Amino acid sequence: MEYIIEGIKQGFSLLFPPKKEILEIVFLSLLVSGSATIFAGLIGIPAGIFIALKEFRYRRLIIGFINTWMAVPAVVIGLLVYIFLSRKGPLGIFGFLFTPYAIVIAQTILALPIITALTLSALKNIANDIRDIAYSLGANRQQMIFTIIKEGKFAFLTAIITGFSRLIGETGMTLMVGGNIKGATRVLTTAISLETMKGNFEFGIALGVILVFVALVINVCLQALQGK
Amino acid sequence: MEIKVENLNKKICDIYILKNINLCLTSGSVNVIIGPNGAGKTSLLRQLVLLDKPCSGEIYYDGFPVSKMTNFQKTVLRRKIGFVFQHPVMLNGSVYDNIIYGLKIRGIEIEKNKIEKILIKVGLFNKIYLDAKKLSGGEKQRLSIARTLILEPEQIFFDEPTVNLDPVSTRTIETLISELSEMKKTVVLSTHNLRQARQFGKKIFFMKSGEILQEGNSEDIFNSPTIPDIAEYSFTGNIIRGKILSENGQTYLYTDNLKISVVTENIYNEVIGVLRPDDIFVSKLPFESSARNCFNGIITKIEYLGNIYILTVNVNGTELETVITKQSLISMNLNKGDEVYLTFKATAVHLLKQYDRI
Numbered sequence: 001m002e003y004i005i006e007g008i009k010q011g012f013s014l015l016f017p018p019k020k021e022i023l024e025i026v027f028l029s030l031l032v033s034g035s036a037t038i039f040a041g042l043i044g045i046p047a048g049i050f051i052a053l054k055e056f057r058y059r060r061l062i063i064g065f066i067n068t069w070m071a072v073p074a075v076v077i078g079l080l081v082y083i084f085l086s087r088k089g090p091l092g093i094f095g096f097l098f099t100p101y102a103i104v105i106a107q108t109i110l111a112l113p114i115i116t117a118l119t120l121s122a123l124k125n126i127a128n129d130i131r132d133i134a135y136s137l138g139a140n141r142q143q144m145i146f147t148i149i150k151e152g153k154f155a156f157l158t159a160i161i162t163g164f165s166r167l168i169g170e171t172g173m174t175l176m177v178g179g180n181i182k183g184a185t186r187v188l189t190t191a192i193s194l195e196t197m198k199g200n201f202e203f204g205i206a207l208g209v210i211l212v213f214v215a216l217v218i219n220v221c222l223q224a225l226q227g228k
Numbered sequence: 229m230e231i232k233v234e235n236l237n238k239k240i241c242d243i244y245i246l247k248n249i250n251l252c253l254t255s256g257s258v259n260v261i262i263g264p265n266g267a268g269k270t271s272l273l274r275q276l277v278l279l280d281k282p283c284s285g286e287i288y289y290d291g292f293p294v295s296k297m298t299n300f301q302k303t304v305l306r307r308k309i310g311f312v313f314q315h316p317v318m319l320n321g322s323v324y325d326n327i328i329y330g331l332k333i334r335g336i337e338i339e340k341n342k343i344e345k346i347l348i349k350v351g352l353f354n355k356i357y358l359d360a361k362k363l364s365g366g367e368k369q370r371l372s373i374a375r376t377l378i379l380e381p382e383q384i385f386f387d388e389p390t391v392n393l394d395p396v397s398t399r400t401i402e403t404l405i406s407e408l409s410e411m412k413k414t415v416v417l418s419t420h421n422l423r424q425a426r427q428f429g430k431k432i433f434f435m436k437s438g439e440i441l442q443e444g445n446s447e448d449i450f451n452s453p454t455i456p457d458i459a460e461y462s463f464t465g466n467i468i469r470g471k472i473l474s475e476n477g478q479t480y481l482y483t484d485n486l487k488i489s490v491v492t493e494n495i496y497n498e499v500i501g502v503l504r505p506d507d508i509f510v511s512k513l514p515f516e517s518s519a520r521n522c523f524n525g526i527i528t529k530i531e532y533l534g535n536i537y538i539l540t541v542n543v544n545g546t547e548l549e550t551v552i553t554k555q556s557l558i559s560m561n562l563n564k565g566d567e568v569y570l571t572f573k574a575t576a577v578h579l580l581k582q583y584d585r586i
Contacts, residue, residue, distance in 0.1 A: 129317040130317070130319070136310070136313070138306055138334055138379065139333050140333075150320070
């Protein structure tokens with residue numbers, strides 16, 4: 001019991017004032033997961049709007065595909081990205097494997113179906129109504145689309161935040177394609193898992209506290225949005 | 229602006245929602261579309277205001293076919309049309325934000341006093357800064373009408389605007405419609421409310437199963453419907469099915485158990501007679517009169533309806549409904565199970581040839 005209390009004490013001493021190594025890890029985590037979320041949002045939100053508004057031939061098939069994709073375990077995505085990016089793989093020439101780029105690619109693929117599906121389900125019931133209202137009040141096509149985006153902004157933010165919270169906590173896949181290289185691809189979750197296995201509880205606890213704090217901020221934001 | 233529809237069809241999953249619609253709306257007056265649920269009223273309006281595309285056929289605005297319009301021309305046209313939905317949907321924001329949406333989109337300067345005037349008219353002035361999504365159903369519908377009227381459209385389409393509303397909201401909306409009618413705007417109103425149809429309809433279209441079955445003025449539709457569907461839908465009276473037979477120069481409508489004198493020149497094998505409840509005279513004893521029909525029957529039901537009572541009388545197995553005032557009911561001391569005589573003229577029975585639809 002004592003070593004746990006000791007670990008917590010030392011963990012907090014690493015945070016106040018924060019060590020440079022910890023700051024680097026936090027910064028890299030936010031950068032990698034943040035940019036992956038942005039890329040996934042840039043593709044997923046327009047895709048969600050499009051699928052919600054348009055009646056096209058393979059619509060149901062695509063919705064089914066997105067839902068299946070969402071259920072695929074992260075390690076499988078990690079495996080696929082690893083195969084594609086490894087030296088012998090089709091994208092091997094870029095040399096992305098074990099760099100932050102590889103993590104961004106894998107995390108973008110992981111967050112994309114989540115953000116698309118959340119956008120779609122939020123808009124599914126309202127997109128056609130808003131389209132009708134906007135058109136009947138004289139909007140042209142661009143104004144109609146802009147109105148839908150404006151009406152759905154809280155839903156988009158919810159989708160983005162949910163996607164980000166999924167990514168910041170992702171471990172296995174990030175370890176596979178990033179390699180947990182100190183100062184290069186070591187992020188919060190991979191660092192915690194490594195330090196715990198090494199028996200460095202205080203370091204793990206310090207990082208864990210940060211991760212919990214990030215989760216807390218995300219949830220406060222979500223609550224505030226849903227209260228709107 | 230003249231609006232004309234030619235041979236319009238709309239199919240969804242191989243089922244006809246609208247079937248061969250041909251109509252010409254009267255400019256500068258109120259056109260009413262009536263018909264049972266699922267008749268295709270909403271679908272027809274949605275095609276007319278360019279929210280949906282028909283599968284075949286054409287809509288002409290001032291002679292110009294809609295299918296040949298560019299997106300820009302469609303936007304220009306839509307800006308001259310107002311459409312009030314059956315279920316009002318509010319945009320995020322306050323009542324004020326919703327009112328100015330159309331003006332903002334058109335780039336029209338927002339005049340505060342004009343907005344105030346229209347909000348006072350629909351009774352929402354004290355709610356101007358409230359969240360529009362938190363309004364009640366009636367308030368939302370009034371707001372959606374205000375949101376449309378502030379744009380001063382040349383023609384306004386209302387899709388069952390007063391369905392599920394309280395009497396106050398209904399009256400406000402009816403007042404607005406009659407004002408538009410006085411301003412000689414083209415109004416298209418779809419409704420279930422037959423009183424509204426009578427009150428506003430300069431021209432009435434009756435729809436059923438995606439088809440327009442009859443059009444005409446309110447006199448044509450309600451007093452001399454040419455098809456039984458309208459008589460059934462609008463319940464203009466008792467519906468008696470039977471056949472016409474001629475005896476000694478007299479024509480009779482035969483049912484299984486009644487023989488009713490009617491006036492007709494045609495001998496139909498299958499016919500429907502419509503008999504308005506207020507054309508039937510109720511008495512406790514038979515009496516001499518020029519009316520050719522007199523039957524006795526038993527009162528099976530007495531329903532109170534405002535100042536009048538509806539009596540259901542079983543005549544030889546056929547139930548006929550008739551209306552009677554409260555005073556008459558009391559002075560004659562009528563009760564359930566009493567025997568009464570029903571008297572009506574041969575001309576009171578309006579005959580409709582059985583309309584066959586395949």
